[in-house]
Amino acid sequence: xxxxxxxxxxxxxxxxxxxxxxxxxxxxxxxxxxxxxxxxxxxxxxxxxxxxxxxxxxxxxxxxxxxxxxxxxxxxxxxxxxxxxxxxxxxxxxxxxxxxxxxxxxxxxxxxxxxxxxxxxxxxxxxxxxxxxxxxxxxxxxxxxxxxxxxxxxxxxxxxxxxxxxxxxxxxxxx
Numbered sequence: 001x002x003x004x005x006x007x008x009x010x011x012x013x014x015x016x017x018x019x020x021x022x023x024x025x026x027x028x029x030x031x032x033x034x035x036x037x038x039x040x041x042x043x044x045x046x047x048x049x050x051x052x053x054x055x056x057x058x059x060x061x062x063x064x065x066x067x068x069x070x071x072x073x074x075x076x077x078x079x080x081x082x083x084x085x086x087x088x089x090x091x092x093x094x095x096x097x098x099x100x101x102x103x104x105x106x107x108x109x110x111x112x113x114x115x116x117x118x119x120x121x122x123x124x125x126x127x128x129x130x131x132x133x134x135x136x137x138x139x140x141x142x143x144x145x146x147x148x149x150x151x152x153x154x155x156x157x158x159x160x161x162x163x164x165x166x167x168x169x170x171x172x173x174x175x
Contacts, residue, residue, distance in 0.1 A: 051084035051135065051159065052108035055123065056091045065114050068156055083159070084112075102130055110135050110151065124150070135159070 057069040073086035085108070094101065105111065111127040113134040119141050127134035128148065135151045142152060153159065 050108065051110040051112060052087065052105055052132075053084055053112045054087045054089050054105065055112070055114060056089045059091065060115060060117055062115075068112075068114055072156060102126075105132065106130055108132060112156075115139070 053069075053072055055065060055069075057066045059065055069086070072084070073088075087104075105127075109132065111123065111132045111134050113121050113123040113127060113136050115121055115137065116123075119139050121136075124134040124136055128150075133149045133151055135153060136145065138152050138154045145152065
C-alpha cells in the first residue's frame with residue numbers, strides 16, 4: 001500500500017491547486033481538504049508537547065476509548081504530564097473549524113489514534129497528510145503502515161507520561 005501511495009504522490013508533486021483555492025467565490029462554509037491541508041502545512045507553529053490526544057471518547061462500542069481517556073487524561077497522578085496534551089473532542093465533524101483544528105494539531109509531532117468504530121480510524125490518515133506521526137495499536141492492519149511513519153504500540157502504558165519517565169522522543173518505523 002505504501003508503494004501505491006508513494007507512486008500516486010510522486011505523480012502529484014507538481015500538481016497545481018484547484019482554481020477555487022483562495023477564490024472569493026468559494027462559499028465560506030465550504031472547505032476543500034486540499035485547501036485546509038495546504039494552509040496547515042504552510043503555517044509555522046512552534047511545537048508544544050510531543051503527543052496529542054484528541055478524540056471523542058464514546059465513539060466505540062468496546063469502551064476502549066473511554067478507558068484510554070480516563071487513564072491518560074482524567075486519572076489522578078497525571079497532573080505533571082509534560083509529554084502529551086489532552087484536548088476533548090465533541091462528536092461529529094466541525095467543518096467550519098477544520099482549518100483551525102488542523103493548524104492546532106500541527107503543533108504536535110505525534111497524534112494518538114485509537115480505533116474508531118472499526119479497527120481503522122480516520123485520524124490515522126489525517127495525521128499522515130498533516131505530517132504528524134500517528135500512534136496506533138498493534139492490529140491486523142499493521143501491513144497498511146509498512147514504510148509509513150507510524151508508531152505501533154501494544155498498550156498506551158508503553159508511552160512515557162512525562163519527560164522524567166522517558167526522553168522526549170519516540171521510535172517509529174522509518175525506512
